[in-house]
Amino acid sequence: MSFIAPLRPGRESRRKIAFVLAVFLPVIATVLTDRVGALRGLPYSLHLLAVVVVGILGGLAPSLLTVLVSLLSRCCMLLMSTEHTLSIYAELLHVLVLVAAALVVWFMSRERQRSEEQLEAALVALQERTDDLIASLNSSRCACWTIDLDSGKSERWYSGSYQLFGRPYSELEEMPSLLPLVHPDDDQRLRDLTESMRNSWESVVFEYRVLWPNREVHTLEMSGNRVSGRRCVWRGVTLDITERKKAEAALLRAEKLAAMGRLASTVAHEINNPLESVTNLLYLARSGICLDKDTQSYLATAECELARLSNITRLTLGFVRTSASAAETEVAAVVDEVLSIFNHRFETKNIRVECHYQPDVCITIAPHELRQIATNLIANAADAVGLGDARIAIHIAREENKAVLIVEDNGGGIDQVHLPRIFEAFFSTKEEVGTGIGLWVTKELVEKNGGQIFAQSSSQPGGLPSGATTQFRIEFPLAR
Numbered sequence: 001m002s003f004i005a006p007l008r009p010g011r012e013s014r015r016k017i018a019f020v021l022a023v024f025l026p027v028i029a030t031v032l033t034d035r036v037g038a039l040r041g042l043p044y045s046l047h048l049l050a051v052v053v054v055g056i057l058g059g060l061a062p063s064l065l066t067v068l069v070s071l072l073s074r075c076c077m078l079l080m081s082t083e084h085t086l087s088i089y090a091e092l093l094h095v096l097v098l099v100a101a102a103l104v105v106w107f108m109s110r111e112r113q114r115s116e117e118q119l120e121a122a123l124v125a126l127q128e129r130t131d132d133l134i135a136s137l138n139s140s141r142c143a144c145w146t147i148d149l150d151s152g153k154s155e156r157w158y159s160g161s162y163q164l165f166g167r168p169y170s171e172l173e174e175m176p177s178l179l180p181l182v183h184p185d186d187d188q189r190l191r192d193l194t195e196s197m198r199n200s201w202e203s204v205v206f207e208y209r210v211l212w213p214n215r216e217v218h219t220l221e222m223s224g225n226r227v228s229g230r231r232c233v234w235r236g237v238t239l240d241i242t243e244r245k246k247a248e249a250a251l252l253r254a255e256k257l258a259a260m261g262r263l264a265s266t267v268a269h270e271i272n273n274p275l276e277s278v279t280n281l282l283y284l285a286r287s288g289i290c291l292d293k294d295t296q297s298y299l300a301t302a303e304c305e306l307a308r309l310s311n312i313t314r315l316t317l318g319f320v321r322t323s324a325s326a327a328e329t330e331v332a333a334v335v336d337e338v339l340s341i342f343n344h345r346f347e348t349k350n351i352r353v354e355c356h357y358q359p360d361v362c363i364t365i366a367p368h369e370l371r372q373i374a375t376n377l378i379a380n381a382a383d384a385v386g387l388g389d390a391r392i393a394i395h396i397a398r399e400e401n402k403a404v405l406i407v408e409d410n411g412g413g414i415d416q417v418h419l420p421r422i423f424e425a426f427f428s429t430k431e432e433v434g435t436g437i438g439l440w441v442t443k444e445l446v447e448k449n450g451g452q453i454f455a456q457s458s459s460q461p462g463g464l465p466s467g468a469t470t471q472f473r474i475e476f477p478l479a480r
Helices: 011-035 045-058 060-080 088-139 169-173 184-197 242-286 293-320 331-341 343-349 367-384 438-448
Strands: 142-148 155-157 204-211 217-226 233-240 327-330 351-357 362-365 390-399 402-409 452-457 470-477
Touching: 011 045, 011 060, 045 060, 045 088, 060 088, 155 169, 184 204, 217 242, 242 293, 327 331, 327 367, 331 343, 331 351, 331 367, 331 390, 331 402, 343 351, 343 367, 362 367, 362 470, 367 390, 367 402, 367 438, 367 470, 438 452
Parallel strands: 351 390
Antiparallel strands: 142 155, 142 233, 204 217, 217 233, 327 362, 390 402, 402 470, 452 470
């Protein structure tokens, strides 16, 4: 919004007014001169005043018209009067004086007009620069400020800047202090910084958080310098770096995930080699003819457990090696493969698994990615259920042109406060054992393959329509 107000009416309007006055003022001056005895000795005094006024208002042309009308009105008045005689030389001299006055006034008005035009051009240029600065401040999400630490009202935020606090700056000007808007955890740090600035001449760079009216938390970065020559005045800018902080956090999460993937690949690969050796040794031991039946049974059990462990390492390597291309994959076959991994856990916790499959439900996905999705959901369900009447239900069905995979459990449920955040990386409700990446990775894989994932939960037993407490529903496009 422009702060430059019009300095005067438009030039065209002024010139029109000047031409009208150029006709009427000389006539009025002639009448007054004839009627007022004191003015008869100075017959053109009022005409001179009219020429000056019209010249200032409209320039040279209206002032010359004023001279002409003055001469005509004066001559007409003298011709109609019997008390005065018309002196051509005297009237000519008076006209020359009026013309000279008109030229002087015109010259002075022209210089004034040039000064006004230069001032207007300077103000327009200043306004353009101000508008550019305001646009730059808003696009860069920053605001300019001045702090006078010795005054009662210390903060001054320049209008037009980006609204760092989610409020217009007119509202901020009415607040005695902006400290109530600062996040409680950063309030004392900001107060300490303000005190240190009283005796410091070093530049300051400080990050703090503020609370918006909608309770959003935004991170600000303040940079400022002390103004030389003034007692305790600081100027600077403050930037909203919320998006930058989110990007840094996302980069950190990605780096953590990459590190975990490399670690999982290394561990799985290193375990796989000794597993093959132990499996071979167990086979040779079982081939001995001198072993009794109990020993044979123990060795067979050990071989089965090693096979299960080998399958887990194979799946782990499949999770971190994502080179396999998407292919038509039957959902039920992959889910059954994952369930076989958890058989021992199901038996240990006495978990009843209910499978409801429609046949030949296929989607286009890399098998290892679907395996990882199913593993994360089934593992979370197994962790959620208790030891008594534990139940996990898995549904695979077609709905129109979609393949639907549903994993339900009757565990303790997810708190409604935490439910919106369960797909965030490194957010976990399992404080001791949770890593917070399972559901995040699951969501990424589902959306990567054109699907959607939904979660609903209830803290009441059987709170969902299906009788479960927690349900994860995944929808994929059916394979063509």
